[in-house]
Amino acid sequence: MSARNQEIEVKNLTINGQALQAEDGTVILEAARSIGIFIPHYCYHPKLSIAGCCRMCLVEIQGQPKLQPACRTPVEEGMIVSTDSSKAIRAQRAQLEFLLLNHPIDCPICDQAGECGLQDFYMMEFGQHKSRFAKEEKIKRPKAVAIGPHIVFDAERCILCTRCIRFCIEIAKQPEIGTKNRGNHSQITTFPGQQLDNPYSINTVDICPVGALTSKDFRFKIRPWFLYSTPSVCPGCANGCNIFICINKKHYVNLQRAQIYRLKPKENPEVNDCWLCDEGRLSYKLVNENRVLQPHIRQDGQLVLVSWERAINEIKNRVQKILTEYGPQRIGALASSKATNEANYLFKKFAHEVLETPNLDFLKGLTGYGDDFLIREDKTPNTRGAIDLEIGPGAGGIGAAEMLSPANPLKGLWIMGAEPTESYDNEQVNEALASLELLIIQTSNFTASCQWAHIILPSATFAEVDGTFINYKGRVQRVFKAMQPRPESLANEVILGRVARAMGYDWQEHTPAEIMRQIAAEIPRYHGLDYEKIGDKGIQT
Template identity: 40%
Template structure:
């Protein structure tokens, strides 16, 4: 039955109902009909300048832009008629007239709308090249610390200009000249140095704006892509992790309407660094004031000795706001198994910049989750940790993650047992270090600053000779087993569920 307040349209002979004032493009894509677009983005204003989305509408004297034209009751639309197909070819021929076609050296190759549409809709030689030389414009123009511009590849869709104005709220980009000499420039008196600049390289439909950190690092068809959650701050944006051979090359946004929509900040795009750098690759113990790599057995033995010879009230447990609920639950499980009665601390990265778009000043993805894992028990902060160690009330710290006080903050030594993926204050000063998986090598749950729970799976598994470290709960299970401590065994799947 037809619902009130809807209109009927026919697309390619099939009838659909939709709300009035919806554009043809939206009705088509909601019903699985694809129409090519360059200058359209669902979160930006409509410019209708690329003409790639033109469709045939009964009674209209000319083809109409699907991204801009609203449906009317009884409208008949064709998206694949001969007229439309012929237009797409002509439009691509025109766009490609002065395009350098340097796909072999373009970072966007394999992931470029112009390349894809040419393959899908055109696949013809230009009729015009013999009549005209290619026009040359600026290439490799550095627009800011993260973004480089190639004016010859630019199709002047203005998505980049609109993103700066409408999402970031500043008129940072502009264009100069007219016709085929037109190109994008940084607006007068501005610099393209803002926390969302890499989203420009994400929305640019061709290889005109490229990410300076990713440039020439990897052809996109060699990358494996897995869904993840950004570890950069407490917003918890949904990501796609692009990786190869155990290295993360970039994070891209994955739509989560309630959290980040289609965007990420630059810290998020570059958060691969938290996986790629400063990694702890082997267990180690402190010998004569220096950490020496040792076997897992030796590290387990040393950790067992330290824990067994320390009164339980003098052992502090340090949860990590950067680790998952499951990893933190594993540590709380160890606390229970070892009958530790000392305090619980939560450590993490220091606060940073925030804004009203995405970035949160809490630069940890899971402080709220770590608090929940403590199940109502009091959790203390860094200043308390320093005070208690210096006052001789804590002798041992069993820690997750590497963030924590600097050595110079203590005037008395505590033995640190650290389970961490990266080097940092706690692992650098530890008596025993166990390597732990990075955020991309574990699966689990983060709870963002609004209390939204997001689960993610392992992105990076074994690769050739590279084996990711044992999961935190696996290391702790071995510790219990080898040191004769009776504890419930957990896996990543049941840890968070059983902790709630």
């Protein structure tokens, strides 16, 4: 029998009087965590190699004369462990005081305050408010040093847990930092001539247990206890990394005033573990950049602000004019791999039933750098979803390439959530769009193609809608609304429904969950799928 097929050996042990079983090879720290017992630690991280250097996790094991580090001691049959004995607690207190010998009293001004492990144990758990080491004797080290495009380092706060070093070597695969000097003068530093600028560098801020590494982007913007986090999916590429969208809690009641302060990785072993690339992490900025906040209509060559009623009435008249004079073959519809499945599904239905056109396709958007870890070359989150929904030309219809060609036969074009110049040659796209009698762009942000638009409709961003994305592996994942759309902006599904009803179609307003059930009923691959089954980790199809 191969080793793979052999049953994993299970060990029986006791921790703090609780009997449990753990797989052979499990360290005491993880075994204790499995039954709700937390052992203090700084250097240990479940996704990194074990260093055992902070010595905060020392525990007492019956039969052994000295305390043992729980992070690197594997469980044994019959082992009796005490994490809260007086001997273990004294050792943890002493080690904590040792780690703080040269630590500055920075808590009131430290960006990590409120989510700092050192602060939690020192102040909250052990109540060690006094040190036996005089303040004037502390060793001074560099503070607020930019060691990369996204990272600021404070050497005085560092406790040399080496998590950041191990991350760069083992996860980012770019060893850019190490330690210099010895003993009391040891210090984290970048290698000569290098910066901490790998594509995953901001993860070092997440895993730093203290305030030694901070993010330039988030630094001093808001205290973490003022943030409210909503789970979602990163819109930065086709990998579909799980994230938390962090907004100011003060405005959670009035979500239209909310602002995104940061994205943080949400653990999902099937997608991104607990990591997130820097590009995806900073993609939240599109929520506020160049937002379209009100409908626009072009009059006398200029875009002017109008009401939704006026914009929808204009669409109704001009679309009907094209359909009457030229027929549905002369109007096109372009969906987007940036939009949710629910929005794309409704857009497909809108093109077929309302516009009555076979000229339907989706724009794939930008491509760029990819690697063999989390970053995909496809820089949109839902290409797989658009493909699975069969967003493409019907019988006798034309695709995106022909629609955006200067020789296209179209008189009107409706674009939802996409920018054509990201997919096709700028010059040709501009010539094609300039020739149209009617160009409707449904978008959250002003784009290059808006210069040719006759009507612009403000839509919501990924952070302002509920729905689903499907990553490049075919995993369906939930997108949760973290905030209300900006004033006058609407979800794509709502916009399409309003226009359809204005044009005389009996379209009921459906929630994203109801639209997903419609998708599941029509697409065999997703039969029986609903939001409950998708859950918070997604589901592989």
